[in-house]
Every structure is written in structure tokens, then in C-alpha cells.
Amino acid sequence: MSISSQEICILPNKNNLALLQTNGMPGNLYNICSNLPATPTRLERLLRDRELRKYSKCLNDCEAELPSSTQDCFSPDLETSTCWFNDEELLEPVSASRSLNDDGERLDFRASKQRLLVVANRLPVSAVRHGEDSWQLEMSVGGLVTALLGVKEFDTRWIGWAGVNVPDEIGQKALAKALDEKRCIPVFLDEEVVHQYYNGYCNNILWPLFHYIGLPQEDRLATTRSFQSQFDAYKKANQLFADVVNEHYEEGDVVWCHDYHLMFLPKCLKERNSKMKVGWFLHTPFPSSEIHRMLPSRLELLRSVLAADLVGFHTYDYARHFVSACTRILGLEGTPEGVEDQGKLTRIAAFPVGIDSERFIKALELPEVQDHMKVLKQRFAGRKVMLGVDRLDMIKGIPQKILAFEKFLEENPNWRNKVVLLQIAVPSRTDVPEYQKLTSQVHEIVGRINGRFGSLTALPIHHLDRSLDFHELCALYAVTDVALVTSLRDGMNLVSYEYVACQESKKGVLILSEFAGAAQSLGAGAILVNPWNVTEVASSIGYALNMPADEREKRHHHNFKHVISHTAQEWAATFVSELNVTIVEAQLRTRQIPPPLPIEVAVDRYSCSNNRLLILGFNATLTEPVDTLGRKDSQINEWEPKLRPDLQEPLRKLCDDPKTTVLILSGSARNVLDDNFSDYNLWLAAENGMFLRVTTGDWMTTMPENLSMEWVDSVKNVFEYFTDRTPRSQFEVRETSLIWNYKYSDVEFGRLQARDLLQHLWTGPISNASLDVVQGRRSVEVRSVAVTKGAAIDRILGEIVHNKGMKEPIDYVLCIGHFLTKDEDIYTFFEPELPSEVPASVRPQVPTQVRTSTAGSRAALLLKQNSMSAVEQNKSYSIDGDTLHLMVTDRISFQEGSSVLDLQANDYFSCSVARKRSNSRYRLQSSDEVVTLLRELADHR
Ligand SMILES: O=P(O)(O)OC[C@H]1O[C@H](O[C@H]2O[C@H](CO)[C@@H](O)[C@H](O)[C@H]2O)[C@H](O)[C@@H](O)[C@@H]1O
Numbered sequence: 001m002s003i004s005s006q007e008i009c010i011l012p013n014k015n016n017l018a019l020l021q022t023n024g025m026p027g028n029l030y031n032i033c034s035n036l037p038a039t040p041t042r043l044e045r046l047l048r049d050r051e052l053r054k055y056s057k058c059l060n061d062c063e064a065e066l067p068s069s070t071q072d073c074f075s076p077d078l079e080t081s082t083c084w085f086n087d088e089e090l091l092e093p094v095s096a097s098r099s100l101n102d103d104g105e106r107l108d109f110r111a112s113k114q115r116l117l118v119v120a121n122r123l124p125v126s127a128v129r130h131g132e133d134s135w136q137l138e139m140s141v142g143g144l145v146t147a148l149l150g151v152k153e154f155d156t157r158w159i160g161w162a163g164v165n166v167p168d169e170i171g172q173k174a175l176a177k178a179l180d181e182k183r184c185i186p187v188f189l190d191e192e193v194v195h196q197y198y199n200g201y202c203n204n205i206l207w208p209l210f211h212y213i214g215l216p217q218e219d220r221l222a223t224t225r226s227f228q229s230q231f232d233a234y235k236k237a238n239q240l241f242a243d244v245v246n247e248h249y250e251e252g253d254v255v256w257c258h259d260y261h262l263m264f265l266p267k268c269l270k271e272r273n274s275k276m277k278v279g280w281f282l283h284t285p286f287p288s289s290e291i292h293r294m295l296p297s298r299l300e301l302l303r304s305v306l307a308a309d310l311v312g313f314h315t316y317d318y319a320r321h322f323v324s325a326c327t328r329i330l331g332l333e334g335t336p337e338g339v340e341d342q343g344k345l346t347r348i349a350a351f352p353v354g355i356d357s358e359r360f361i362k363a364l365e366l367p368e369v370q371d372h373m374k375v376l377k378q379r380f381a382g383r384k385v386m387l388g389v390d391r392l393d394m395i396k397g398i399p400q401k402i403l404a405f406e407k408f409l410e411e412n413p414n415w416r417n418k419v420v421l422l423q424i425a426v427p428s429r430t431d432v433p434e435y436q437k438l439t440s441q442v443h444e445i446v447g448r449i450n451g452r453f454g455s456l457t458a459l460p461i462h463h464l465d466r467s468l469d470f471h472e473l474c475a476l477y478a479v480t481d482v483a484l485v486t487s488l489r490d491g492m493n494l495v496s497y498e499y500v501a502c503q504e505s506k507k508g509v510l511i512l513s514e515f516a517g518a519a520q521s522l523g524a525g526a527i528l529v530n531p532w533n534v535t536e537v538a539s540s541i542g543y544a545l546n547m548p549a550d551e552r553e554k555r556h557h558h559n560f561k562h563v564i565s566h567t568a569q570e571w572a573a574t575f576v577s578e579l580n581v582t583i584v585e586a587q588l589r590t591r592q593i594p595p596p597l598p599i600e601v602a603v604d605r606y607s608c609s610n611n612r613l614l615i616l617g618f619n620a621t622l623t624e625p626v627d628t629l630g631r632k633d634s635q636i637n638e639w640e641p642k643l644r645p646d647l648q649e650p651l652r653k654l655c656d657d658p659k660t661t662v663l664i665l666s667g668s669a670r671n672v673l674d675d676n677f678s679d680y681n682l683w684l685a686a687e688n689g690m691f692l693r694v695t696t697g698d699w700m701t702t703m704p705e706n707l708s709m710e711w712v713d714s715v716k717n718v719f720e721y722f723t724d725r726t727p728r729s730q731f732e733v734r735e736t737s738l739i740w741n742y743k744y745s746d747v748e749f750g751r752l753q754a755r756d757l758l759q760h761l762w763t764g765p766i767s768n769a770s771l772d773v774v775q776g777r778r779s780v781e782v783r784s785v786a787v788t789k790g791a792a793i794d795r796i797l798g799e800i801v802h803n804k805g806m807k808e809p810i811d812y813v814l815c816i817g818h819f820l821t822k823d824e825d826i827y828t829f830f831e832p833e834l835p836s837e838v839p840a841s842v843r844p845q846v847p848t849q850v851r852t853s854t855a856g857s858r859a860a861l862l863l864k865q866n867s868m869s870a871v872e873q874n875k876s877y878s879i880d881g882d883t884l885h886l887m888v889t890d891r892i893s894f895q896e897g898s899s900v901l902d903l904q905a906n907d908y909f910s911c912s913v914a915r916k917r918s919n920s921r922y923r924l925q926s927s928d929e930v931v932t933l934l935r936e937l938a939d940h941r
């Protein structure tokens with residue numbers, strides 16, 4: 001019998017029973033499998049997932065204790081390969097995890113392992129060709145490989161470049177076959193692409209920029225010139241990766257893209273299959289948005305990463321920088337969850353990587369490691385040994401490290417023959433000129449210092465330009481007294497983790513750069529340094545070498561605990577779990593997003609009807625879309641909205657159609673609507689419907705009689721104060737509301753100011769008033785509770801019907817707008833059976849029953865009621881200057897039993913524009929689509 005992870009929950013034991021009950025769902029033990037509507041929070045989901053993982057790990061561990069004959073274990077055949085780590089079990093395919101259930105029945109967990117496609121530039125093995133169809137595979141070096149090799153919980157396949165050019169088909173086939181045994185799938189890149197994409201765009205542009213080094217000094221202009229062709233190659237290479245993923249993808253797979261090489265990949269994948277679960281993780285720092293905005297391709301890169309469902313970074317700082325780049329450069333909304341764009345949320349979070357600590361700890365017991373340790377101890381007997389292990393990369397701060405060591409020797413002559421620095425500098429990206437230069441620079445400094453402080457028998461620096469095998473490396477980690485990590489920037493730095501893992505008996509000291517991601521997790525036990533400050537590093541070396549045993553022990557203990565509990569396995573499992581949860585949540589959220597307006601249907605119903613009402617919002621509905629993409633933030637266009645020129649013609653046609661009444665219903669002031677629409681034959685409702693006029697007539701007010709505006713002066717004071725202190729913000733005093741707008745200000749500063757402003761309002765002038773504070777995307781508006789579009793519409797409708805002397809009820813309503821939530825009561829006005837708060841998820845999108853006003857339409861009902869109450873109460877409104885206060889209720893001339901509205905459900909189209917969540921039945925993405933719609937309607941009289 002095979003069971004899926006979904007079904008695991010029906011096997012509770014005492015432990016997970018306790019957990020499920022503490023997850024906020026008392027008495028609902030089987031909630032995960034039940035059909036009950038309780039929707040768990042993200043935290044509940046993640047906790048449950050974590051518990052299930054532990055549970056299944058526990059079963060797997062039990063299985064490990066079964067006699068080997070009962071296990072169906074894979075034994076890799078690496079006869080043809082030499083492995084750098086000589087640790088081929090790391091690449092084993094998924095082993096069948098089997099266990100017995102309570103009835104002695106065998107459970108096969110093979111099916112419960114989720115398929116994971118890891119896509120990274122580099123495969124864990126690099127290929128070396130030995131003949132036409134013969135390949136040797138060697139382990140690749142670098143933290144990414146180390147981290148991902150620790151991932152064992154999934155049925156993993158690795159897709160990547162084998163680090164070699166294979167132009168011929170025979171070679172490609174043979175290599176694909178050899179790699180298949182390692183569950184690796186090659187992406188073949190030709191030399192030119194590798195040169196432009198990997199050496200060029202990735203390692204000469206993105207890498208230095210993301211590490212705050214800036215573009216290479218000498219060939220900066222050349223780089224600037226070749227930028228476009230390198231970026232094209234980058235996109236091309238990413239597309240090649242996408243093609244291979246698509247070829248191997250099976251429904252339900254998780255596709256996990258890695259690193260700066262593949263920032264374009266999420267977009268390529270999602271364009272082809274929007275349902276694919278795509279995660280992207282960056283192993284390097286993500287720099288401040290000020291750095292990222294220097295990239296000519298800044299927009300495209302951000303946009304394509306955002307196509308992923310989940311985006312992960314090593315630290316909160318990197319995640320914060322990314323979100324800030326999205327807000328500042330793309331103008332998108334950053335929320336605590338991630339980044340939102342048109343209702344799509346890309347979740348952004350920090351997932352600090354770890355190592356497979358057990359592997360290092362166990363390795364120390366191996367005879368070959370013990371042998372290495374013995375040799376090393378003898379070789380350096382009587383001297384303290386300091387260790388540096390880095391790829392030879394400018395980000396690692398190797399010259400700075402060596403200079404600090406020189407300074408230490410300079411200032412501490414007593415240590416000169418008593419300490420040695422072993423520096424392993426693994427050659428890396430040797431085709432990139434900057435790396436070549438670094439090699440000679442380091443050699444030169446090492447030579448100088450050895451010449452200065454060395455003797456015939458001892459040298460202060462042992463510098464190795466090569467990699468070590470795993471056993472040698474573990475031995476070195478274990479016997480050395482101090483590890484020196486001086487990265488100028490480093491995504492994480494796993495060497496520091498590995499050092500700590502191997503120091504359980506010696507309790508050596510870790511000196512760690514504060515610019516490495518690892519400083520966030522190992523900072524408590526390490527000595528943190530600024531690698532640029534050579535004096536500080538030199539004195540830290542002295543401090544470390546002289547540190548008393550009890551302090552070393554405490555510091556080590558702190559870090560060791562962290563390293564063994566934050567493993568690579570846990571990192572990957574958490575990321576994938578979060579990705580799965582993100583997908584579930586996105587599905588739930590999607591249900592709250594109204595479907596696109598079926599334009600054809602709306603047009604078709606329009607042409608079949610005889611008395612139509614078109615209610616159109618103004619801002620962001622009939623104006624150009626809010627300019628966010630690639631905006632030049634400093635450009636203030638116009639504060640006042642303007643009707644899109646391409647809408648003039650269709651709007652005029654619609655207004656001139658005798659069967660159609662057009663109402664512009666807006667928050668804008670009267671003069672703004674006058675400026676834009678005076679020439680059209682339509683109705684204008686300004687200030688959210690508080691003022692009304694037909695363009696051939698004068699303004700009248702529909703304002704409730706007792707509307708108090710006493711609060712205005714005090715709110716104005718607060719708005720003035722914040723306008724003064726927020727560059728490029730502005731406030732507007734309307735007759736029924738006050739609006740502070742910061743759409744042209746610095747987004748983040750504007751938001752902070754808005755938060756502050758709200759606090760002032762709540763605790764000050766409006767605390768006792770009957771007001772609403774309405775937060776827009778980049779605005780704060782204060783208006784009386786009674787002022788909403790929905791509240792005004794019945795009065796407006798009454799006036800229109802009366803004024804036009806309508807003999808026939810309205811049989812078609814299209815209501816579209818970029819309305820604030822407060823004003824969405826306009827949508828539900830025409831749907832009396834549902835309260836406006838009802839979430840879209842439970843709202844029938846297209847009700848099938850036919851409603852007529854006589855059977856309960858709110859408009860007809862209200863009009864009748866108002867009419868009666870007006871007659872009964874004999875209410876009237878006064879004339880105030882040029883404003884006629886409307887007594888709408890006594891103007892209803894319809895006879896009892898007849899109706900103002902005779903609206904069938906499928907003749908009503910409420911539609912939000914450019915809103916992510918809405919109570920409308922439908923949505924349009926932007927005012928561009930409004931243009932299409934109105935053009936179509938205008939052509940169907
Ligand atoms: O593949 P290469 O070009 O030879 O470079 C090796 C790797 O270097 C980078 O490693 C990063 O990932 C580590 C693990 O997350 C992290 O600890 C370290 O700080 C990073 O520098 C690079 O990001 C990888 O893609 C490369 O494979």
C-alpha cells in the first residue's frame with residue numbers, strides 16, 4: 001500500500017495528537033483531511049507540515065534500523081568516476097523508505113517523497129571528457145553544491161550545466177547517460193553563450209554588483225558597451241534551462257531555481273505553465289535598491305523573479321532589500337508577506353541555509369581523516385594554526401586577511417614563529433580577467449610577507465592554490481586553532497559552519513566578517529570583524545589566539561548548537577514546505593479575485609436592452625493607468641486627473657445614444673468633472689455622489705441634511721503639517737472630504753508619514769467624530785461616515801429617472817470603477833440579496849435567478865419607500881447659493897407597483913478596475929481594458 005503525504009495525518013500517535021490539538025483547532029484532530037471549512041493560518045499550516053516532516057523522518061529513521069536485507073537501498077556505481085569528495089552516496093537516488101504499520105502491513109514511503117527539480121547553473125558534478133563517449137565526473141566546488149547535497153528528503157533531480165562545452169551529439173548522449181546515474185540532467189551551453197552569460201553577465205556584472213564591488217574598474221566602459229549582448233545571452237541561457245525543465249517536468253513537481261544565474265528562469269517557466277510550483281532562492285546577498293537600480297536590466301530581472309511563487313534569501317536584510325527594490329524601482333506594493341502586483345502575491349522570506357553537519361561530525365571518526373589530523377599536528381607542532389578556506393574570489397577579502405595577518409605579526413613580534421596561517425584558495429572562474437588579476441595580487445602579497453617574516457625553516461603563510469578533498473578539509477577544520485573568514489560580502493559562507501561542526505573537541509575560535517550572511521547566525525559565538533579595518537582584524541587575531549579556554553568553550557557551544565540544528569536538510573524542507581503552503585494560499589486568494597469581465601457578453605446584453613445605465617468611475621478608470629512601471633519617481637505629471645484622449649470618441653457616442661444614460665460617479669471635486677466632461681451629454685456625480693448635475697443643468701447637492709463638517713479645520717491642520725514635511729505630497733480640500741496624496745513622494749517615506757499621520761488623526765481631531773479615514777494606495781482621505789457612492793446612488797437614480805422622465809425601467813446596468821472599498825457599496829446596491837461585506841469567495845458570480853425591481857430590487861424599493869416617507873414626512877431641502885438641495889424622494893413619479901429598475905441578473909455588470917480584491921462581480925485589469933470595452937459598447941447601439 002502506498003500512502004500520500006495528505007493521508008499521513010490519519011495515523012496520529014500521542015505526540016502528533018498533542019501538536020494538532022495545540023494548533024488552534026481544538027477537537028479537530030483530522031482537520032487537514034476533513035472537509036470542514038476552518039481555514040488554517042499560514043503558521044498553522046507550516047507548523048503542521050513541520051510536524052508531519054518530523055513524523056515521517058522518524059519513520060524513516062526507524063526504517064534505517066531494519067536489517068539491511070529488508071532495505072531496498074541504492075548502491076551507486078561510480079566506477080567510471082572519480083569524486084572530488086569521494087563521497088558518492090551524496091548523489092544517491094531516492095531510496096525506498098519502508099516501514100511497518102501497526103497491522104504489520106508494509107508502508108512504502110517512496111510515493112510520499114515529493115519530486116523536486118533543483119535547477120542551478122552548476123551541477124554537483126563537473127564533467128571531464130576522456131574519449132568520444134567516455135566521461136569522468138568530479139564534484140563541483142562551492143557553497144551551493146554543499147548546501148544542496150545535504151538535501152535528502154525529496155525525490156530530487158538536478159538540472160544544470162556540467163561546466164563543459166559538448167558540441168557533438170555522441171558526447172552529449174554519453175554525458176547525459178553518465179549524469180543520469182547521478183540523477184542529474186545536463187543543460188548544454190555552447191562556448192559563446194557560456195562566455196557571455198556565465199563569465200560575462202553573471203560573474204562580471206551581477207556578481208560584483210550584488211556584492212557591492214561595482215563593475216570592474218579597468219574595463220568598465222567595455223563592460224558597459226557589451227552589456228546588452230551579455231544580457232541577451234543571459235536570457236537565452238535561462239530559456240535553455242527552462243526548455244530542459246519543461247522536458248522533464250511532471251505535474252505536481254516542485255521546481256526550485258537557484259541563484260543569480262537564473263533570475264530570468266521563473267518567468268520563462270511560468271509563461272509556459274502558470275500552474276508550475278516555482279521557487280527561487282538567491283545564494284548571494286541582494287544589495288540595496290540603490291545598487292540594483294544601476295543595472296540597465298533592473299526592471300526585467302525583478303519582474304521575472306517575481307513570477308516565482310516563493311522567493312528566498314539567506315537573511316532578512318537581503319529580503320528587505322529585494323522588497324524595497326520592487327517598491328522603489330517597480331512601484332509595487334510591499335507587504336509583510338511579500339510583493340503584490342495586480343492581485344498576485346509573490347511571497348518573499350528568509351531561509352538561512354545550513355550544512356549537513358552530521359556528515360562532517362561523522363567524518364572526523366574516519367581513519368583517513370584521523371591520519372590527516374595526525375600528520376597536520378606533527379607538521380605544525382609547537383605553533384598555533386590559523387585557517388582560511390575560500391574560493392579565490394574578490395568577495396572573500398583574501399588580500400585584506402593577509403594584510404591583517406601581516407599587521408598582527410608586525411605588532412606582535414613574540415608570535416612570529418609561533419603562528420602560521422594556512423590559506424586554501426580554491427581557483428574559481430578562472431576565465432574571468434578580474435579573477436586572474438586577483439590570483440597574481442594574492443601571490444605577490446603572500447611572497448612579500450613570507451620574505452619579510454619567514455625563516456629558512458618556517459614560513460608564516462602557507463598558501464595553496466587548489467582545492468582539498470573532503471577528508472583533508474575536515475582534518476584541517478578539526479586541528480586548527482582559529483578560522484579567519486574576512487569576506488567583504490558573502491551570501492552566507494558555509495566554511496564558517498563547517499569549521500564549527502568540526503571543532504567539537506578543540507573549541508577553536510571563529511573570526512567572522514560582519515558582512516557574511518553567517519554573521520547573523522554565528523555572530524553570538526564568533527568574533528565579528530569589519531574586514532576593511534585591518535587594525536581591528538589584527539587585534540582580533542591576537543584576542544583569538546590568547547582567548548582563555550572557558551570563553552572559547554562558551555562561544556563554540558553557542559555556534560555548534562546552531563550549526564547542528566539548522567541543517568541543509570531543514571533549510572530545503574522548510575523552503576519547499578513554505579512553497580507548497582504559498583500555493584495553497586494563492587489558490588484561496590484567487591477565489592477572492594473576481595473573474596475578468598466577459599466583454600462579449602456585456603456588449604451582447606447591452607445591445608439587447610432598451611434603457612441602459614452606465615455608471616463610470618473617473619480616476620484610474622477613465623484616466624491613464626497609474627504610472628508605476630519604470631516610473632521616474634520624481635516626475636510629477638499632473639495632480640488633476642484627465643480623461644484619456646482615446647476615450648473621447650466612444651464616450652461621446654455612448655452619451656448621444658438615446659437608449660443610454662451615462663453617469664460619471666467620482667470622488668473628484670465638481671470643477672474637475674466640469675473641466676473634463678462639460679461637453680458631453682451625461683450626468684456628473686462629484687465628491688462621491690454628494691453633488692449631481694446633468695451637463696445641461698446646474699449642480700445640486702444630494703448631501704444628507706445633517707452632515708456635519710465641523711471637523712474639517714482640525715484635520716486640515718494635520719494634513720498641512722504632513723504636506724510640509726513630505727516632499728512632493730499634496731493635499732486637497734473638497735467640500736465633503738479632505739485628501740492627502742503622496743503618489744509622487746518617495747514610496748517608503750510616504751508610507752511612514754502616512755502611518756504617522758493616521759496616528760495623529762486617530763488620537764486627535766477625529767477620535768470622537770463620525771468620520772471614516774479611507775486609506776488609498778498612496779493617499780489618506782477623511783470623510784464623513786455617511787458619504788459613500790453606494791449611499792448616494794438611490795438619490796442620484798431618483799433624480800435621473802425624474803429628470804429624464806423615464807417611462808420604462810432601467811434594464812441594463814454596467815457599473816465600473818477603481819473604487820475604494822468604502823465605496824464598493826455601489827456594487828452591492830444593485831444586489832440586495834447580499835450584504836456588501838460578503839467575501840467574493842462565497843458570492844455567486846452569476847446568479848441564475850431573475851430579479852425584477854417589483855420583486856425586490858433595492859432601487860425600486862428605496863425609491864418607493866423614500867417617496868412615501870418624503871410624502872409622509874414632507875421633507876424638503878433648501879437652496880444654497882447656486883446649489884439646489886435635492887428632495888429626491890418626492891419626485892418619484894412612478895406609479896405604485898411599477899419599477900425604476902427591471903434588472904435581470906445577467907444584465908447587471910459590476911466591475912472593478914485595477915483592483916486586486918473586490919466585491920464586484922467582474923474585474924478589468926486597467927483603464928486600457930476600459931477603452932476596449934467602451935469602444936465595443938459604442939459600436940453596438
Ligand atoms: O559555480 P561557481 O561559479 O564556481 O561558484 C561557486 C558558488 O559560489 C557562490 O556560492 C554562494 O552560495 C553559498 C551557499 O548558499 C553561500 O554560502 C555563499 O556565500 C555564496 O557565495 C554562488 O552563489 C554559487 O551559485 C556558486 O555555485
Ligand SMILES: O=c1ccn([C@@H]2O[C@H](COP(=O)(O)OP(=O)(O)O)[C@@H](O)[C@H]2O)c(=O)[nH]1
Pocket residue numbers: 140141142143144146389390391424426466467468469473492493494495496498
Ligand atoms: O578545497 C575546498 C575548499 C572548500 N570547499 C567547499 O566550498 C564551499 C564554500 O562555500 P561557501 O559558502 O563558504 O562559499 P562559496 O564558495 O559558495 O562562495 C564549502 O562547502 C567548502 O567545503 C571545497 O569543496 N573544497
